[in-house]
Amino acid sequence: xxxxxxxxxxxxxxxxxxxxxxxxxxxxxxxxxxxxxxxxxxxxxxxxxxxxxxxxxxxxxxxxxxxxxxxxxxxxxxxxxxxxxxxxxxxxxxxxxxxxxxxxxxxxxxxxxxxxxxxxxxxxxxxxxxxxxxxxxxxxxxxxxxxxxxxxxxxxxxxxxxxxxxxxxxxxxxxxxxxxxxxxxxxxxxxxxxxxxxxxxxxxxxxxxxxxxxxxxxxxxxxxxxxxxxxxxxxxxxxxxxxxxxxxxxxxxxxxxxxxxxxxxxxxxxxxxxxxxxxxxxxxxxxxxxxxxxxxxxxxxxxxxxxxxxxxxxxxxxxxxxxxxxxxxxxxxxxxxxxxxxxxxxxxxxxxxxxxxxxxxxxxxxxxxxxxxxxxxxxxxxx
Numbered sequence: 001x002x003x004x005x006x007x008x009x010x011x012x013x014x015x016x017x018x019x020x021x022x023x024x025x026x027x028x029x030x031x032x033x034x035x036x037x038x039x040x041x042x043x044x045x046x047x048x049x050x051x052x053x054x055x056x057x058x059x060x061x062x063x064x065x066x067x068x069x070x071x072x073x074x075x076x077x078x079x080x081x082x083x084x085x086x087x088x089x090x091x092x093x094x095x096x097x098x099x100x101x102x103x104x105x106x107x108x109x110x111x112x113x114x115x116x117x118x119x120x121x122x123x124x125x126x127x128x129x130x131x132x133x134x135x136x137x138x139x140x141x142x143x144x145x146x147x148x149x150x151x152x153x154x155x156x157x158x159x160x161x162x163x164x165x166x167x168x169x170x171x172x173x174x175x176x177x178x179x180x181x182x183x184x185x186x187x188x189x190x191x192x193x194x195x196x197x198x199x200x201x202x203x204x205x206x207x208x209x210x211x212x213x214x215x216x217x218x219x220x221x222x223x224x225x226x227x228x229x230x231x232x233x234x235x236x237x238x239x240x241x242x243x244x245x246x247x248x249x250x251x252x253x254x255x256x257x258x259x260x261x262x263x264x265x266x267x268x269x270x271x272x273x274x275x276x277x278x279x280x281x282x283x284x285x286x287x288x289x290x291x292x293x294x295x296x297x298x299x300x301x302x303x304x305x306x307x308x309x310x311x312x313x314x315x316x317x318x319x320x321x322x323x324x325x326x327x328x329x330x331x332x333x334x335x336x337x338x339x340x341x342x343x344x345x346x347x348x349x350x351x352x353x354x355x356x357x358x359x360x361x362x363x364x365x366x367x368x369x370x371x372x373x374x375x376x377x378x379x380x381x382x383x
Contacts, residue, residue, distance in 0.1 A: 015127055026344045031372040033360045034344050036171060036317065038236035039368075040290075043283040046235060049276045053269035062268045064260040065252070066093030070271050073278035074244050082203070083217040084227060090252045092259060093274060095266050097201050097230045097243035102128050103255045104226040104245065105163075108195035109134035113162040118148050119353030122171045125199070129165075137161070140353040144311045146173035146320065150184040157188065163195045164188065166215060169202040169315025172348060172359040176210045176314040183213070186221040196225040204234045204284055206315040207292050216246070223248060231277035233316075234284045242266060242274045291317055291362070294369060298362040301373035307380050317363040320348075324356040326380060334358060341379035343372050 026032060065071060071091035078084040078091075094100040101124070109115050111133030117125055119138035129136040139156045142149050153164070166185060168177040177185075189196050196215045203212050216225040230243040245255055259265065266274070295313055302310040302321065309322040323333045330347035337343045348354025362369055 030342045032344045033372045040236040046273045046276045050273040053272045058269045064265045065256040070275045073275045082214045086246045090249045092245040092255045094243040096241040100228040100243040100245035104197045108163045114160045115163040120351040138352045146175040165197045167199040174313030174318045179213045186218045198227045200229040202316040208314045235277045294362045305377045319360045341375045
């Protein structure tokens with residue numbers, strides 16, 4: 001018998017895919033300057049730990065938050081590296097940082113609440129706010145620095161505000177917030193009794209002299225901050241799907257139960273590898289040097305294209321490029337660049353605060369960066 005399908009909830013039907021449409025592999029012959037993924041292989045010591053675990057039969061259920069030694073390793077790293085006073089029991093190892101962000105959103109934002117985000121914001125942040133039934137409130141950052149204006153943030157706070165989400169170094173802008181800005185955001189959270197969700201996945205990838213200060217390391221910040229990080233970007237482990245959630249132990253226990261009732265835990269045989277990542281930062285220093293060089297390469301090439309105006313990145317591995325001088329909005333620019341120049345870029349026209357900008361990633365091989373920028377320059381010069 002035939003019939004009609006029951007309705008899918010409207011907020012799920014309307015859920016957008018973020019940058020997904022621009023991250024799919026393009027047709028053959030297209031140069032990709034889109035993917036926020038390290039152009040390196042995972043360090044062999046990490047891969048070897050996972051292989052050894054599989055070979056030894058480490059394929060069974062284990063502690064949902066992550067084995068004690070794994071959580072201890074990441075807690076120790078966060079305490080020693082970023083002065084976050086997290087206890088070992090305040091760590092939950094999640095299947096990717098995105099899952100950790102979603103858990104944080106579920107804890108901090110109830111249906112009808114408002115969540116403050118700095119614009120332009122990574123689309124997943126916005127989508128997760130809406131996924132839990134809350135309302136994203138986007139506060140435009142100052143251009144071309146893309147740093148937050150604290151007065152604007154304060155003006156956006158209402159009686160319904162429950163969270164300030166901070167992402168520094170920032171995706172998509174590459175901005176690294178200053179210690180004074182972080183202090184100011186924490187002060188606002190304390191004044192208005194707000195949660196802070198701090199997305200710190202890029203904190204090892206800072207190219208200027210700004211010192212990263214975690215909100216959780218600021219006096220009065222730890223008690224209200226959920227920090228999400230992990231080895232994806234630092235250790236070239238994006239496909240491993242390993243995230244780290246850090247918070248006061250009482251919060252982590254709630255998140256541990258959330259995880260226990262959803263995905264149980266990350267694959268058991270990945271836990272030794274995730275523990276090795278928490279202890280092995282030698283490769284990250286090598287990656288940093290390469291990123292700095294590739295960033296300089298991309299900026300030099302962009303500066304040679306008169307109609308493109310690039311903001312100097314401070315961290316992560318993204319460049320914000322103003323394309324308004326080409327006479328195109330960024331969506332048109334991206335479509336034509338793909339069709340005519342055979343270069344894939346990400347347009348930010350649909351993101352508040354991103355109008356007129358595209359995002360380029362320099363987490364690519366040198367020859368890819370060189371060929372991509374050459375094609376864009378040749379294409380724009382022929383207009």
